[in-house]
Amino acid sequence: MKSFRNNPIVLAGMAILLLALLVALILFARTALKDACGQGNPLPRENAFATPGPTLLDLYATYDRTEAVQIRVYDHRADRLVTMDLEEYVVGVVAAEMPVRYEFEALKAQAVASRTYTLYSVAHGGCHTNPDADVCTNSKCCQAFSTHERMQQTWGDDYVKNYNLVAQAVIDTAGEVVTYDGRLCDALYHACSGGRTEDSENVYANALPYLRGVDSPYEDPMRxxxxxxxxxxxxxxxxxxxxxxxxxxxxxxxxxxxxxxxxxxxxxxxxxxxxxxxxxxxxxxxxxxxxxxxxxxxxxxxxxxxxGYGHGVGLSQNGANGLAKRGASYEEILHQYYTGVTIGTIRADGTIDFPRETPGSTAAPLVPEGSE
Ligand SMILES: [Zn+2]
Structure with missing residues (x-):
């Protein structure tokens, strides 16, 4: 019987195996040494977080930026005007305007409301206190906005996880806007309605058909x-x-x-x-x-x-959270608080498409008028 030790094929195989083991050992030692000394090559910022789930980069890769609308944002803290992608701006607004722990469908409803509010502002002369800007970051004037720096300060170790959650809500609804009669709505919103929202003319100058007082029975939390x-x-x-x-x-x-x-x-x-x-x-x-x-x-x-908390007109954020907890979709939430609206999609040239004839787009409000 011929010995395996003398078989040249077996010998060559063993040599290759030993060589591979040696290379692996050297690579492992180098990595371990680098980690120990903290001198590894710096990773791109997007990949520098050891958090599972999509990185910031992965998330934006799913979003077609060729259709992106650009807006001019006045950063009132840094006193500067920046041009940014509408969707990126909306992520910062949702992060600042709604607690990230709220239901995902509520975050999506907030994203659509904030995007619509922004574009309505653009179409109506922009920010009233900063003539060069479409919107500003001062919540007393336009909408609150969180920069990445602020998100990191607010969320600490949960920054990446929370950012990705908010960004996902924005990307999932990218371009979607609330319209009435083919035009953008003044998509006002507030923290908590106290149980019923208000007719717009009782708070502001104009009576708008889509800003009617409606019941909001699931304020969560009621303030x-x-x-x-x-x-x-x-x-x-x-x-x-x-x-x-x-x-x-x-x-x-x-x-x-x-x-x-x-x-x-x-x-x-x-x-x-x-x-x-x-x-x-x-x-x-x-x-x-x-x-x-x-x-x-x-x-x-x-x-x-x-x-309640806030002016009471349009979408109630806590009411949206309560509806979402009861299984409502973001479209159903938007239809609850904006009477008789249609959800469309804005294009880069400012036109609105209405391709989404989903069940939610023409559905009656979830909570019938006058119910408890
Ligand atoms: Zn403003």
Whole structure:
């Protein structure tokens, strides 16, 4: 019987195997040494995170940038104007405007609302405080916006995971906008409606057909707050602003009352003695979260019991989260808060396509009018 040891083919195979093992050993040692010394080649930023899941680069690779709309954004913190891709901007807006822990369909609804709000602004003269910009990053003027730096500060170790989640919500709805009668909507939104949104004309100048008050029964979380203001502070506030009102500590409980409310329960007018102010003026004066409030009297002063957070017009973010938890899609959420709208897709030339005749696009609102 012939020995394997003398077989030249076997010998050559063993030699190759040994050589391969040696090469592998050298490579392993080099990598281990580099890791130990921290002197490995710097990786591209996109791949420098040891987090599972898609990297930033992978995510954007799925998005066709040839159709990208460019917008001019004024960064109010850095005091500079930057041109950026609309979708990239929307990622920063969603990251800043909605808690990332909210349901994914709610994040998608927010992405479509924010994109529509942005393009509506572009079509209507851009940012009102910065003439060269389409939008600015100041939430008091346009929409809040998070740069990568801010996202990293806010999210810390979860930065990549959270960024990718928000970016996915944006990419999944890339280009999608809310339209009414073939035109972009003024897609207003707010944090929490308190249970019912408001007709646009009760808060802003225009009565828009798609910004009607609707029930929002699943606010998650519902925001309520009691604000107690002592008599001295309360009287100082109102007499400074309305010196003729004639309210004193002795007559306050009779002279201060809600005069009129809207159907939603929001305060239309508040009587302060001889003066009547709007609910909006009261919200600003007493620093309240919303105009949906009632008042009671405590031993030392007045108590405002508020429900909701924000102006109450259009999409409720917490209401969207509640609907999503009950299985609603982002399209159903948008149809709930924007009455009679169609979801279209914006193209780079500014035209809108309506290719998506999905069940959600013509469906009736999830929560019927007047239901609880
Ligand atoms: Zn602005």
């Amino acid at each position: 309520t707050e009691d604000v107690e203001i002592g008599f001295d502070a309360f009287l100082a506030l109102i007499t400074e602003k309305y010196p003729e009102c004639g309210v004193t500590e002795d007559n306050a409980e009779d002279e201060v009352r809600i005069a009129e409310t809207y159907e939603s329960g929001r305060v239309k007018t508040l009587r302060l003695g001889k003066t009547e102010i709007t609910g909006k003026e009261a919200r600003s004066l007493f620093n309240l979260r919303s105009t949906m409030f009632t008042i009671t009297w405590a031993e030392d002063g007045i108590v405002f019991h508020t429900k």
